[in-house]
Amino acid sequence: MSFETTKKIKSFGGEIHKLTHESKVLKCQMALNLFIPATSKSKLPVLWHLGGLTCNSDTSLDKNLFHYWAAKYEIAMVYPDTSPRDSNHPGEHDAIDIGSSAGFYLNATAEPWSENYHMETYIVDELPKALYAVYDILDGSNVALQGHSMGGHGALTLYLKYPELYKTTTAFAPIANPINGPWGKKAFAGYLKTKEEWPKHDATELIRAYNGPKVDILISIGTDDQFLHKGEAPELNELLIENFVAAAIESGHGDEVTIYELEGYDHMFEYVGTVAERHIQHAAKHLGVY
């Protein structure tokens, strides 16, 4: 697979490559951003950022400071898109929580999404293999994940499904137990053929059943996150990080999960920007550059 470079932009001493490529898995053209910091090294660790609902591959690049820190620690960053685009499925662009910009980082099994909504295979297999084959500077054996909101769900679930692929993950205000929150329930009901499949894509259920190598997961959350729906009906809580923590404790991984609360912060980009340094330092430590 080859990439087309639509633009290169200098930034924080390094370079942003704005790329497009044809994805066989997703059956469409996909855009992504690749940040390569200035370096004298021949191989760089790679940090993938998975975006949230309504985001595309540009959103987190434009609105956060991740690559300021990535430049500092000489980590390459990949910002993939959050779903296939323009597949012409009925209702694909009608809701924020299913369809375009809402791929939920899983392989859909229910029609029509099962045709090409295969973000899990795209993120863990097709796209990294293609990138690491073309960009020699990327060390495909030294990779970490992070994600925000729906991307936090992606980062937690893909890490727990494929611990051999990633050194660590961090999650900003993740949807940590989607089978029990409104967004997740709607998306899973749409994407998955049977309810039996739901736990396989739920971070809380994955850590409850996890018996792989020791993990070290950082999750941050603003105490005023609007999607906690504090003071409202508890079933409105979209994130349910407390369920993830309880399941981690239950399966003996409680001390491998760090929760960092930011007093008074909400769900959005000012919160993410504020806590970005801490997340990237966590990743950098596991990638051997901090």
Place this chain on the structure above:
Amino acid sequence: MSFETTKKIKSFGGEIHKLTHESKVLKCQMALNLFIPATSKSKLPVLWHLGGLTCNSDTSLDKNLFHYWAAKYEIAMVYPDTSPRDSNHPGEHDAIDIGSSAGFYLNATAEPWSENYHMETYIVDELPKALYAVYDILDGSNVALQGHSMGGHGALTLYLKYPELYKTTTAFAPIANPINGPWGKKAFAGYLKTKEEWPKHDATELIRAYNGPKVDILISIGTDDQFLHKGEAPELNELLIENFVAAAIESGHGDEVTIYELEGYDHMFEYVGTVAERHIQHAAKHLGVY
């Protein structure tokens, strides 16, 4: 004049206040952002950021890291809008270089703009007086300016017109000689009744005639800025920073202007983000906090 706080958002330890107010000068409701860092001080210096063409009061807040550095040095920041809004002048929203988002930080004298396109009075008088009266933490006697592109034009001209109001200014890729560039010529022809008024709003002509107190101006520019139109007809150059420097030398202020070139950077937000630290350190030094 009173402000309505539409939202407060925690960010980098401080707080963004999203404000609206009724401007008498501009005859419309205006939005702005105010960033107040965490501090134990009772008064904070104030840095105003003037945005460029197509921008509103949110653009530079969302896309740059200014307030990361402002938080560090305990500087409050004001992000005003770039023009009046919805004045119903014919063609107000039709072009990027005149009308809404293109107020050029001057008081228009030609109809219909003369009715309310008075960004100069708004930025140097109405808005600061109103803000400093309401927000005790803002030290209205310790203020600096900065701006990007058209906002760089604003920062340079307002500083040179009112050196008593500002400790310093910095400009990111400014339109430094608008009377000789396409954007500036079009805007000035629209906003100003006679061509005799043009030099009064042109940074190059202002520094050529400047005989106020010693200045210390930082201007940065990416060598691949697309609006330099390198390799094309020289009359397409929108920025003409070299004319500003020549005029400064001519009037004996050559050593009071620092030009910082960034090799390979363009005009947009990645360039601004990359050089933000240096600009804010320049301001912080003059504001006595660096």
